[in-house]
Amino acid sequence: MMSKEQQAAGSRAFTEEERRGVYRAIYERRDVRSQFLPQPVPDDVLARILEAAHHAPSVGFMQPWDFVVIRDAAARQAIYRNFERASRRAAEGYEGEQRKLYESLKLAGIVEAPVNVCVTCDSERPKGSGLGRKTQPMVDVYSSVCAVQNLWLAARAESLGVGWVSILDPEEVKATLGIPEAVTLVAYLCVGYVSEFGRQPDLEERGWETRSDVQSVVHLDRWGARAQDWPR
Amino acid sequence: MMSKEQQAAGSRAFTEEERRGVYRAIYERRDVRSQFLPQPVPDDVLARILEAAHHAPSVGFMQPWDFVVIRDAAARQAIYRNFERASRRAAEGYEGEQRKLYESLKLAGIVEAPVNVCVTCDSERPKGSGLGRKTQPMVDVYSSVCAVQNLWLAARAESLGVGWVSILDPEEVKATLGIPEAVTLVAYLCVGYVSEFGRQPDLEERGWETRSDVQSVVHLDRWGARAQDWPR
Numbered sequence: 061m062m063s064k065e066q067q068a069a070g071s072r073a074f075t076e077e078e079r080r081g082v083y084r085a086i087y088e089r090r091d092v093r094s095q096f097l098p099q100p101v102p103d104d105v106l107a108r109i110l111e112a113a114h115h116a117p118s119v120g121f122m123q124p125w126d127f128v129v130i131r132d133a134a135a136r137q138a139i140y141r142n143f144e145r146a147s148r149r150a151a152e153g154y155e156g157e158q159r160k161l162y163e164s165l166k167l168a169g170i171v172e173a174p175v176n177v178c179v180t181c182d183s184e185r186p187k188g189s190g191l192g193r194k195t196q197p198m199v200d201v202y203s204s205v206c207a208v209q210n211l212w213l214a215a216r217a218e219s220l221g222v223g224w225v226s227i228l229d230p231e232e233v234k235a236t237l238g239i240p241e242a243v244t245l246v247a248y249l250c251v252g253y254v255s256e257f258g259r260q261p262d263l264e265e266r267g268w269e270t271r272s273d274v275q276s277v278v279h280l281d282r283w284g285a286r287a288q289d290w291p292r
Numbered sequence: 293m294m295s296k297e298q299q300a301a302g303s304r305a306f307t308e309e310e311r312r313g314v315y316r317a318i319y320e321r322r323d324v325r326s327q328f329l330p331q332p333v334p335d336d337v338l339a340r341i342l343e344a345a346h347h348a349p350s351v352g353f354m355q356p357w358d359f360v361v362i363r364d365a366a367a368r369q370a371i372y373r374n375f376e377r378a379s380r381r382a383a384e385g386y387e388g389e390q391r392k393l394y395e396s397l398k399l400a401g402i403v404e405a406p407v408n409v410c411v412t413c414d415s416e417r418p419k420g421s422g423l424g425r426k427t428q429p430m431v432d433v434y435s436s437v438c439a440v441q442n443l444w445l446a447a448r449a450e451s452l453g454v455g456w457v458s459i460l461d462p463e464e465v466k467a468t469l470g471i472p473e474a475v476t477l478v479a480y481l482c483v484g485y486v487s488e489f490g491r492q493p494d495l496e497e498r499g500w501e502t503r504s505d506v507q508s509v510v511h512l513d514r515w516g517a518r519a520q521d522w523p524r
Contacts, residue, residue: 071488074313074449081310082317082449086344086442107506107523112318114506117444117510119458121501128511135513150426158421188501189390192399194382199458202478205434209441210318211348217306217314226351226424226431229503238515245390250307256303261346261353262516269420274346275338277357280363283470291339 061277075249085213092221095254096172105218106175106251113179118203120188122170125246128237130176138236139228139248140170147291148225165266168225173250179208181244204246211249221254314454320489324453327486333478337450338407338483342347344446345411350435352420357436357478360469362408370468371401371460371480397498400457405482410469411440413476437477443481453486 073084110127118124130136147167154162168177181204193199212222230245239245263269276291306314342359350356351401362368379399386394402408413436425431444454462477495501507522 071486072505073451074316075309076305077307077309078316079449080312080443081306081313083340083344084306084310085444087312089347089349091349103456106524108315111506112315114504114509115318116441117323117456118319119456121495121503123509126511126513126515128508128513130513133511146427149304150423153422153426162423187504188495189338190385191382191394192498194385194459195378195461196458201430202434205437206441206444208434209348209438210445211436213314213442213445214318216423217311219305223347224351227426229427230414235490237513240515243515244427251381254303256427262352263420263423268423271353272346272355272419274343277346277355278358279358279360279387280340281360281362281367281417281469283472285356 065150065173065248078082085216086247089212089216090221090257091261092223092250092254093169093262094166095256096169096250096252097255098174099253101175101220101252105220109211109214109218109220111182113207113211116203116207117201117212118188119193120191122185122188122200122203124181124183124185124200125207126180126182126243128178128180128239130178130237131174135236136170136176139176139233140168142228142236143168143225145168145230150227160195161266161268165268167227169223169250173223175251177211177246177249177251178233178239179204179247179249181246182242183244184242201244201246208249210214215251219253221257222250225250226249295438313449317448319503321444321448322453324455324482324486325401325494326398327453327483327488328401329483329487330406331485333407333452337452341443341446341450341452346437346444347436348439350420350438351425351431352423354417354420354432354435356413356415356417357430358412358414358475360412360471362410367468368402368408369515371465372400373407374460374464375400375402375425375457378461379429382459388415393498393500397500401455401457401482402457405455405484407483409437409443409481409483410465411481412471413478413481414474415476416474418493433478434440440479440481441459447483451485452483453489455482456480457482465481
């Protein structure tokens with residue numbers, strides 16, 4: 061690994077292979093639920109992906125995030141029961157074939173993954189002195205989400221899978237982990253080595269949803285003005 | 293560049309250099325305001341970073357984002373005036389030396405950067421059928437934030453700088469760009485080649501805020517349980 065000083069060396073262009081690494085992480089990242097292996101994640105590898113998360117952009121350089129690393133089996137069991145209840149309630153919103161499909165999906169690896177990471181946002185943290193937060197108050201939470209995505213991509217480069225579980229009662233998770241009331245739970249992540257990274261997202265492979273064409277989400281200068289010959 | 297099929301090839305471990313590329317993008321990414329160059333961003337490069345954004349994780353595979361690419365000078369001028377008003381109002385919240393420092397900071401490259409990209413979230417998009425959004429309804433917006441971070445890191449690998457401007461009235465930006473009322477403005481980004489990437493964040497270099505120690509934001513198993521000998 062490079063030292064932090066080398067990493068911060070600045071403006072040098074990326075080599076072809078370094079650039080390929082960035083795109084590989086982006087395209088081969090998966091939301092992992094089923095493929096976790098029990099093998100432990102070494103502390104130094106975990107520290108690298110958390111340091112990557114800590115170097116996310118943040119509004120006003122506020123760094124509003126915290127990371128609760130959960131290896132304790134009892135805590136993960138409690139959070140898994142929280143997930144089961146939330147998922148059962150969510151299932152009631154679907155009918156027929158879609159309900160059957162929903163119930164057949166594996167939606168969380170909370171217990172199988174050896175490490176879980178809860179990412180939070182402390183909106184009352186004084187760092188940054190409020191810079192950039194007057195017109196869009198939610199941007200502090202967005203900073204914590206950027207930290208999640210840094211962690212996820214660094215994890216892929218380390219051959220670690222990550223799964224984001226949003227089917228949870230966040231206040232219950234906070235109670236389980238002793239997170240103060242004023243702190244917002246942003247993301248609950250399962251982290252571990254995997255048997256494989258899928259060629260496509262689970263939900264695409266299982267027929268829950270298809271990937272849209274990028275052309276359908278790009279507008280030129282004004283909403284609705286489509287690029288007829290957008291490069292592919 | 294690899295084809296998308298090669299990119300999706302799956303589980304192969306990263307080479308040392310590919311992995312270095314991922315960490316370089318994370319550590320050398322900057323929130324760029326002052327260093328934009330006027331040289332245009334080719335369509336194929338812009339398309340690559342937008343495709344990277346489009347491959348962000350999304351709750352239920354919802355893909356709730358849109359990207360409005362703004363090159364039009366009049367639109368950028370209008371948005372710059374919006375920024376000036378919002379920044380003047382924000383300045384009133386500071387006093388004395390902090391006010392002077394705030395007013396001396398360059399906080400947006402809206403006009404200097406040749407391209408701006410507005411990233412949105414459409415919470416009413418039916419894709420994903422609501423999966424994962426019952427207990428934490430904000431996760432659709434978080435998906436759009438993950439798209440921002442993918443774009444930002446891919447941009448760094450392409451030697452492109454990105455600056456996120458949150459000092460804007462979002463409803464006014466939406467009116468300027470014709471974005472429907474029901475769609476949420478998530479991020480307003482300035483994109484372009486740069487004279488240099490700073491060795492540290494602008495706000496750190498200018499003395500607005502310091503970087504916290506990662507150890508201060510990592511908790512083990514329970515909030516407040518600190519790692520005494522966390523790897524550095």
